[in-house]
Every structure is written in C-alpha cells, then in structure tokens.
Amino acid sequence: MRAAADAELRSEIEQLLYHEAWLLDRGRLDEWLGLYTDDATYWIPLQANQADPLTTSSIVYDDRRLLEVRVRQFQHPRAHARVPAPRTVHQIGNVRVLEADGPDARVGSTLVLVEYRRERQRVWGAVVEHRLRRTAQGLRIAAKRVDLVNSEAELDGVVCLL
C-alpha cells in the first residue's frame, strides 16, 4: 500500500514540475503563476549555499506580490529587455522527493535551461528545490529555490523565469 501511494505521489509531483516547465516554455505566465500559493516565494540566491534571502541580496527574491508585478511587467509591450521575449526550453531532471510529510513535500530536481533571444543562446544550469503544498485546488508550489551554478558570476541581465 505504502509503495503504491509513494509512487502515486511521486508521479503527481513529477507531473506538476513538468507542467510548470511546459507553461514557462510556452510563455503562459499567468497560468504559471496560478501554480503558486498566495503566500509563495520564488528565490534565486546570489551566493552558493546562501542561508537567507532577507540579509543577503538575491538575483530574485519575490514574494507573491513581487512575482505578480514581475509577470505583469514581462507582458508589457515596452518591457524592452524582453522585446523580443526569450524562447526557452526547461529540462527537468533527477527529481527526488526529499521529504513528504502530511500535506507538504520538499522536492529536489535539476534544471538545464536553454534560452534564445536576439541572435544569442545561453545555457543555464541549476539545482532546484520546490516546497509543495496540498490545497483545495490541488498540489501547489509554496516556495521555489533555484541555485544557479553560476549565480556568483558576472552576469548579463537575466530576463527569463527559471
């Protein structure tokens, strides 16, 4: 019984992660935002092993409100850095359920992202951690942390969602 339930949860989690990537790659950002809880945080740390987003700067640390501002800004016709918008492929791998306790789960994965915009292709690699929560609407993302392998590098502007 336990094994079957585990397999079912694991499959559900994988489908959510793939669905998230699929929405991002098709630019369906409002639907993507709909996968997040109202109190969600979206975090791309600046430093390797960064402990905290409040006393150290982050490439992105958005609460739900800033995330909504960001998604809205992304879709404005004069969001210059996204005109034209980047095209992306998010490749999710190595999905591991790190913790599954009651309604919450902590899930690790890896991300390889190929981004193309205006005659330039960039490749990003990251270790990702999702905190998922069971809600009335289904499994939702309560927190996402994306540790880029090159977060401490000298970076040109980052204009896609990871």
Next chain:
Amino acid sequence: MNVQSIKGLVQADRVHRAVYTDPQLFELELDRIFGRAWLVLGHESQVAHPGDFFTTRMGREPIIVTRHTDGSVRVLVNRCAHRGARVCEAADGTTAEFVCAYHGWTYGTDGRLAGLPLPEGYARPAAQSIDGGLARVPRVDAYRGFLFASLAAHGPTLAEFLGPLRASFDDFVERAPEGEVEVAGGVFKHAYRGNWKLVLENHNDTVHPVFVHASSIWAARREPTAEGAYSEIGVRQMLQNGAPWEVWENTGLWVAGHGHSWMADYHDDSRLVAALAHPAFAEYRAALERRLGREGAARVLGELRWNSIVYPNCSFMSQFRQLRIVHPIAVDRTVVYAYSFRLKGAPERMFRDTVAFSNVVNGTASPVLTDDLEVYERTQEGLGARGSDWVFLGRGQGGDLPDRDGTLRGRTGTSEVHIRNQLAAWLEYMTAES
C-alpha cells in the same frame, strides 16, 4: 590618435560616436583615465582586520587590496614578480601570505617577497632584482572609510579630486547612528555589451526612467500599497520612476570638477526606505539623535541625495546605501559590481530594506535594471552605425548656473549637464601631457 584629433571628438553640445566605439581610444582611456584618476576600490570594512584582503581591478590591472599586519591598507598588483601569474585567485578572504601557484614565490600582506625556492641560484638576492615584491599601486588614500587608489605617482590629492562631492560621502556615513557603515549583504556583478561611459551617463539622467522603465512603472501601479511588507520598498522604487515631469524638472542636479555629479532634493524618506510611520524608523531616528542631537539628526535626514557619480569608476546612493563600481572590460563590454552597506547602530529592519531595495535596483534579474542594460546594448549597437557620427547632448545647455563650491547646477533636473561635464573631464584626461 593624436591630441588634436581627440580634441575634435568632444564639442559643446555633441560628442563623436568614436568615443564609445573605437578600440584604440579605449586602450588610451585605460592609460590616461583609469591610469591617472583616483579610482574607488571599496570600503575599509572589506579589510577590517590584518590579513583580510579582496581582489578587484583598476582598469586592466588585477589588484589585491590587503590589510597588513601593521594595520595599514596596501594596494598591490596581483601579478607574481617572477613570471607574471596572478598570486591570488579568491574574491576575498584572510591570509598571512600570497603564494604563487607556479614556482612558490611567497609574498606578505604588504607585497614584500618573503620566500622563494632555491634562493642561492641567483647571483644577487632575487628581491633586489624585482624591486622587493609585488608591484605597489603608487597612491592609496581613503575618505570616510572609502578606499581609493591611483596608478599615477603624481596628480591631484584625493581631497582636491573629490572637491564638493565629499559631501555625498559624508551623507553616506553620517546617516549611521554609530557614524560608521560597513559592506554587507553580498555583491551583484552585472554585465552589459556596451561602453563603460553609458552606465555613468545614465545614473543622473532623469528623462530616461519614464521611458526605459515604462513596463515596471505600469506593473507596480497596479499594486495597492502594502505598508511594512518586504516587497513595499521595491514597489515604491518602481513607482518613483514614474514621477511626473514636474518632479524631475525640480530635482537638483550639480556637477563639479573631474567629471563628478550628484542628484539631490529628489526622494524623501516618506516615500522610500522604512516609511516614516514604521516603528523601525522611529527607533532609527532616536538612535541617530543620541549621537547628533535632535537638530543634527534632522539635518542629516533632511539631506536628500540620490545618485552621486565619482568619475570615472563609481556611482553611489548615500541615502539608500548602494555603491556601484564600474569596470571597463573592452570598448563594448562593461561589468558593474554593486555593494550594499549596513548603517552601524541602525535597526536590522533598515538593513533588510537595503537588501530588498538592492534586489530591485541592482539585481541581475531586476525588472528595472534589466531594461537599463538592454538600452545600453541597443545604444552601443546604434553607435556602431556610420550614418550619423554625433551624439547630441544639448539639453539644458546655456542655462546651467554656477553654484557654491565651484559647482554648476543644471538649469533643471533634466539637464544633460552631467554628461557634458563627464565628457569635459574625459577630454582633459585624454589630452593632458601627463
């Protein structure tokens, strides 16, 4: 390129595009501007204790800034005096010595050669042949804890160089209840495919925000205020970029010798930072009053400076505790390091607001900054065109007024006087004999 032809590139209200695109001019800039001017390197708190160090660049020179055992700050060229390899790879840290990976030559935190293998193999002591150790940058100085160095042995003193811009550094430090600030919270390193001058010309450009940042202004306007929320300071900053023309026109914009400028009388604390109503701000004000008294604190908090530019390599926000160092990499490639500071003695919430603010103003993925970077790149590409060779900088020209301490004040806050002033300094450096 000779002096006469360089002189023709900068005219009263226009500049030739070659100033932004010519690789030979860029090499000359590294010699004549970055090789002569006082450059901001960082802050003393980055080398608080003996043995502390950080690495940086001065133009094309790789640099180590160290705190020696005698307590002094040393600025060394990060290049082994033996065969030329860099001797320090870390961005920062604490060490007793620097050991070259190639042949083990070892240097103290003052750069002096402390050891080498097989010393008896040299006819005279090796240290004599290499002038003692790592090359030292000839002039090092500090103002209110901010570290400066110059690759030129002679030139204006730091006080002469900064002139009235010193008041912006004073403002930075005086805001701290304990009268000291420290670097904290990590460093953003953002890069763009454009000339180094573009970022310095943008920071006091008050006409650009409403156009460049149109999308983030629009997005933020749809958010109701959320007093006390983490996100509030970022949303407010996006909104402020959409201030009406009246605000920008009435903003104070001053320029001084050597290309410096600053913008003031713009924001106030009721619109930004911990809001005046926030308990943390009351606590902060009380802490400031303990050191300065009620009037002194009011005077410090009444100083409303926005960007101050130290030409040619730094732009900082004294009121918001941000400092950016501009590194020219190639004629069309620039890297900017952005630091946050903690006001010593201020409530922790003030620092958290600084961090949240930095994410929006200097963050590599900021909805604000990324649009600036995009426009620098478009400008660089446009300037590659031969159809029209001139960049027009006439806004406010003829109406800028002399003000106190030898400054010039822009006719209005939207004058391009700060750019004309930078280019005048550029011309002076580029055509000076030595």
